Amino acid sequence: MKLKSILTLVRRRARVTLLPAALVLLLGPCADRAEGAAPDSETLPQITVEHGRFEPSELVVPANTAFKLRVTNKDSATIEFESFELHRERAVEPGETITVFMPSLSPGSYKFVDDFHSDTPEGVIVAR
Amino acid sequence: MNRLARCLLPIATVVVAMQGVRSPQTNPPVERDLVAPPDVKAALRGACYDCHSNQTAWPWYTAVAPASWIIHRDVDVGRKRLNFSSWGDYADDPGTLARKLDEIAQSIAAGDMAPWYYRMLHPGAQLGDVQRRSLLAWVKQERAAQTAFAH
Numbered sequence: 428m429k430l431k432s433i434l435t436l437v438r439r440r441a442r443v444t445l446l447p448a449a450l451v452l453l454l455g456p457c458a459d460r461a462e463g464a465a466p467d468s469e470t471l472p473q474i475t476v477e478h479g480r481f482e483p484s485e486l487v488v489p490a491n492t493a494f495k496l497r498v499t500n501k502d503s504a505t506i507e508f509e510s511f512e513l514h515r516e517r518a519v520e521p522g523e524t525i526t527v528f529m530p531s532l533s534p535g536s537y538k539f540v541d542d543f544h545s546d547t548p549e550g551v552i553v554a555r
Numbered sequence: 556m557n558r559l560a561r562c563l564l565p566i567a568t569v570v571v572a573m574q575g576v577r578s579p580q581t582n583p584p585v586e587r588d589l590v591a592p593p594d595v596k597a598a599l600r601g602a603c604y605d606c607h608s609n610q611t612a613w614p615w616y617t618a619v620a621p622a623s624w625i626i627h628r629d630v631d632v633g634r635k636r637l638n639f640s641s642w643g644d645y646a647d648d649p650g651t652l653a654r655k656l657d658e659i660a661q662s663i664a665a666g667d668m669a670p671w672y673y674r675m676l677h678p679g680a681q682l683g684d685v686q687r688r689s690l691l692a693w694v695k696q697e698r699a700a701q702t703a704f705a706h
Contacts, residue, residue, distance in 0.1 A: 511636075527650065
C-alpha cells in the first residue's frame with residue numbers, strides 16, 4: 428500500500444516537471460519564428476560587390492561588439508576585400524560569399540577597399 | 556667663387572632644404588606579435604621586420620632626405636600590407652591568416668622580398684636556402700594546422 432502511494436506520487440511529479448519541458452522543446456522553435464527571429468546567415472551584416480561597387484558603401488555596426496561580416500561577390504572577377512585598419516584581407520571569387528570575423532570596434536569609421544580593383548570606390552564600416 | 560663652388564652651392568642648398576621635410580620615425584607599441592619557432596622568427600626579424608613590424612630599426616641615414624622619404628614610404632606600405640606586430644589580429648580571422656601565410660610563401664618562393672636596395676644596405680637580410688626552406692616549412696605547417704582545426 429505504501430509502495431503504491433509512493434509510485435503514484437512519483438508519476439504525478441514526473442508529469443508536473445516533464446510536461447512543461449516537453450512543451451518548451453516542442454514550441455520553442457515556433458516561439459522563435461513568432462518573434463520574427465531569422466536564421467543566423469540572414470541577420471549578419473552584409474556587403475555585396477556588384478558592378479564594381481560596394482553595396483552598401485557605408486555599413487553601420489554596433490560599437491564594442493565583435494561580429495561576423497558576410498561579403499558577397501556578384502561580379503565576374505575575383506575581388507580582394509581588404510581593410511588595412513582592421514587587419515583583414517580576403518579574396519572572394521565570383522559568385523562566392525565569405526564570412527569575415529570582425530573584431531570589437533571602438534566608435535569610429537574604418538575604411539575597406541577592393542585591393543584588386545583600385546577603381547572600386549572604397550567603403551566604410553561605421554561603429555556606433 | 557670658382558666654377559665648382561658655383562655648381563655645388565645650389566645643390567647643397569636644395570639638399571639642405573630637403574632636410575626640412577621630415578616624417579616621424581615611429582615604432583607603435585607591439586601588442587600581438589607573431590609567435591613562431593626561434594629559427595623562423597630570426598629569419599623574419601633579419602629580412603622582414605624593418606618594414607613589416609612595429610620594431611623598425613632607424614639608422615642615422617633614415618633621417619637624411621631623400622633616402623628618408625623612400626624608407627618611410629616603404630615602412631608605411633610594408634606595415635599596411637603585412638605587420639608581424641599585428642599577427643594576433645590576423646589570427647582572429649582564419650581566412651585572413653591563411654591569406655597572409657600564402658602571400659608570405661609566394662614572396663619567399665619568388666625571392667622578391669626583401670627588395671634589392673634593402674638587401675644592398677643590409678646584407679644579412681638576404682635569406683639563405685636553409686632559412687627559405689625553414690620559412691616555407693613553417694608556412695606549410697601553419698596552413699595544415701589551420702585546415703585541421705577547421706574540420
